[in-house]
Amino acid sequence: MYQRIEKNEWSGNEAVEVKVFNKTKKEVLKLLESRKNENTRIEKLKSFRDNE
Incomplete structure (x- = not known):
């Protein structure tokens, strides 16, 4: 919200903000x-490869 104020994107309406x-x-x-799910999937694939 503070970045929006600094960039003059603040609408002045608190409910909207x-x-x-x-x-x-x-x-x-x-x-x-x-991203967490993707990393988990990659780790599982690596572990399967390591087990072969």
């Missing part, structure tokens, strides 16, 4: 979860 913040937070959490 909270919605923007929550949407951004959800998107970031989804990306982090998908």
